Amino acid sequence: MDTRQMRYFVALAETLHFGRAAECMNMTQPPFSRQIANLERDLGVRLVERNSRQVSLTPAGQRFLKDSRAVLAQFEAACRDARLVAEGQKGEVQLGFMMHAAHRIVPRIVSGYTALRPDVRVSLSETTPAEIEAKLLNRELDAGITFSGRTLPQLESVPVVTDRLCLVTPLSHPLAELEMVGPRDLRDADLIATPSGISETLRRAVSDYFAADGIVPRFRFEPQLQNTILRLVAAGLGVALVPESICDGQLSDIVARPLRNAPRLEVVLKVRRESDNPAVVPLVELIRRESFSGAPE
Structure with missing residues (x-):
């Protein structure tokens, strides 16, 4: 059984007519009828009562209709969420920051980012500059706000402010x-x-x-x-x-x-050069585009 058979059954349950249901699914009636028969055989129950004049749902069919609609709705939501995550529109960003950035910089960055990506959860982790680099390299963080410091080939630094x-x-x-x-x-x-x-x-x-x-x-x-x-x-x-x-x-x-x-002191946003989190891209673009000059220049 797969979601196609569920969709066929839902179409039949909503029209109570094999011909119209087949047309809704862009099929001819004989293969459509075979799909419904195969579904009943796989389940081992009769879902519809058929006669020459009408089609009706059995009690098992009524229950299967309710559950099928719920499963299809969850499946469609899963497909939608997968696309949104791939586009960086949904998901989670693990953002680490040193305490110095908590007073002026972090609130402005998080506010700007959540306005752009309201469905992305920003998980904040206050830590030390030394730990930020290690956690980025270990993939425990997606991004970190820290001092520019040394240059590591695995990390990219985007200027934020000068303190x-x-x-x-x-x-x-x-x-x-x-x-x-x-x-x-x-x-x-x-x-x-x-x-x-x-x-x-x-x-x-x-x-x-x-x-x-x-x-x-x-x-x-x-x-x-x-x-x-x-x-x-x-x-x-x-x-x-x-x-x-x-x-x-x-x-x-x-x-x-x-x-x-x-x-x-140059404060930067550090990210992995080969990040596999699409939600990091709009964060980097935000930092490059906006001015976060909370510290005096």
Whole structure:
């Protein structure tokens, strides 16, 4: 039995006439009648009562009609969904992002994408820059918002925004009184920074900023997450150089100050060059087409 036989039966049940049903299915009556007879033989039940004047459904036929309509509707939906997934109109995108992007960039990207692809589910995963690349390569993510960093042949990077480093200090810290801060102002400060193994790009930007003035920074704490860094700063345990994009309205007991010749950080969308998920294509096109300049240029 296949869906064609179900369609033949539904046509007969809706017309209760072999000739008209055969015409609806673009067939002549004899082969159509054979298909109905074959269906009854395969099922081992009589679905219709026939005589010279009329056709009627048996109780088994009435039930089979109801179930056939349900099966055909599900089959048509499955075919439609398969086409939509292949076109990137339906499905799921696994999007990873570093915490820095959560405040300004991710909400705008997700909002723009869901407006374009309302039937694609966006599964969000907040993680570290180091994990984003690994998860992309392992196919645990379809796309990731992270720092540009190193170039891998398997991954493509699409520019999103340019962020800058700024200084965050406790309210009572002497550096909070300065309008702008340079490396020499920070030479005796206790610094809190992300370790290189979590975000090599960010840690290198911080270290290079001091090295340009011949200063060796004094790192006191090295937590993995930027939110933890902000809270340690708020607790008076040191100061930190963090992306400007996470400084707006985070904590009421810290102060953000601009850095002289502040290092710039390129934030990108990374995807596999040979992605097998069609729903990723409109995401990449959105990033290329729109401006997500949530961070100052």
